[in-house]
Amino acid sequence: MKRYSILIVFALFLVLPSSFEAVECEFVLGFKTLRDLIGHEIVGECLENEHHGANGDALQQTTGGLLVWRKADNWTAFTDGYRTWINGPNGLVQRLNTERFSWEADYAPGGGIAAPKSATTPATMATPAPRPVTNPATAPTPDPEAQSRAEQAIAALPWVQNGLGDGLEKLAFNLLSKWAVQSPAVFRQLTQIPWMRSNQISLHQVNAHRLLRHIDSMVQRDEATALRLIQMPFMQRIEYGADGAWRTLLDIFDSDREGFYRLLSSPEIADGIRTDQFPEIPLIYLRPLDPRAAAAIGEMACIHRVPWGSDDLRRLAQLSPPVFWAWICVLYTYTSPRDVEEWGFGGVVC
Numbered sequence: 001m002k003r004y005s006i007l008i009v010f011a012l013f014l015v016l017p018s019s020f021e022a023v024e025c026e027f028v029l030g031f032k033t034l035r036d037l038i039g040h041e042i043v044g045e046c047l048e049n050e051h052h053g054a055n056g057d058a059l060q061q062t063t064g065g066l067l068v069w070r071k072a073d074n075w076t077a078f079t080d081g082y083r084t085w086i087n088g089p090n091g092l093v094q095r096l097n098t099e100r101f102s103w104e105a106d107y108a109p110g111g112g113i114a115a116p117k118s119a120t121t122p123a124t125m126a127t128p129a130p131r132p133v134t135n136p137a138t139a140p141t142p143d144p145e146a147q148s149r150a151e152q153a154i155a156a157l158p159w160v161q162n163g164l165g166d167g168l169e170k171l172a173f174n175l176l177s178k179w180a181v182q183s184p185a186v187f188r189q190l191t192q193i194p195w196m197r198s199n200q201i202s203l204h205q206v207n208a209h210r211l212l213r214h215i216d217s218m219v220q221r222d223e224a225t226a227l228r229l230i231q232m233p234f235m236q237r238i239e240y241g242a243d244g245a246w247r248t249l250l251d252i253f254d255s256d257r258e259g260f261y262r263l264l265s266s267p268e269i270a271d272g273i274r275t276d277q278f279p280e281i282p283l284i285y286l287r288p289l290d291p292r293a294a295a296a297i298g299e300m301a302c303i304h305r306v307p308w309g310s311d312d313l314r315r316l317a318q319l320s321p322p323v324f325w326a327w328i329c330v331l332y333t334y335t336s337p338r339d340v341e342e343w344g345f346g347g348v349v350c
Helices: 002-015 017-024 029-038 144-156 167-182 184-190 201-221 223-230 240-255 257-264 281-286 291-298 309-319 321-333 337-343
Strands: 058-061 066-070 075-079 083-088 091-096
Touching: 029 066, 029 075, 029 083, 029 091, 144 167, 144 184, 167 184, 167 201, 184 201, 184 223, 201 223, 201 240, 223 240, 240 257, 240 281, 240 309, 257 281, 281 291, 281 309, 291 309, 291 321, 309 321
Parallel strands: none
Antiparallel strands: 058 066, 066 075, 075 083, 083 091
16 A cells, blocks of 8 residues: 555656645745746756855755855855856856856955856756757657656655655655656666665765766766766765766866766776775876876875865866966975975975
């Protein structure tokens, strides 16, 4: 009887997703305006009502990311975990999360500077290499038997059986439901991953949230590449290493497609990327382009203690080599001999 109840709940989610979400939460005022500007297909449905954080910012989680009103500069923004859209002084604009516009409160000279890029309509915000849009009139009818199997697979997941108790589980449920119809191969691969079949997915909310959004971003860019990454060893566990690997790979995929595929075919990761390898990914990518910079970053022992720093340094080396080398040499010159040895600057010649 319990199984049939679960299937009935699942059917209601598929048939009435908008109505279900509307009962629990809604978009109002600036967040509603921004969602209309960006497009409902990008922002998605609300997972909670707008609320204020400890710093005074207004926040609202959605199935596509996070809406934010920033008290510091009075701008309303949305992020999918990789890109950010801001309703700024010149209208709606888009940038990467690693960049800042000069009029933003946390803008820092010398950091990633976003070039003005209009995003006044959803069409202008399409992700790189979008999948072709299929005419609904000619779209193939989903196989009822395959759809039934997908419904049963989702209903059998332990965290679904325990109830959709938090925003993460709703996000996972909505994305799996979407992939079951639009990307069946992605759906099949993901439902076989151990942590997706665990009843403790909510214990890893932050990293699981990020992983699912990263996967969805790559599915929208290139489904075949998303499948290739999902099958790699780093996807077997929920932890920061998997999130870090996805962020680096998405950034490289968007900025240097040839370099991205060269990275995936490199001997160092021939058997797939492991979770503990994510600090090395930027270096493997950078070596053919700037071997000296890659060597300097690789010799820094601190990278192994602060592993996400390797990708920040990789970006800096590519964005502004003079600033990169000045930074390296300042650290080397003004650091005590003992710390030089500890931090691993021995191979840097300034």
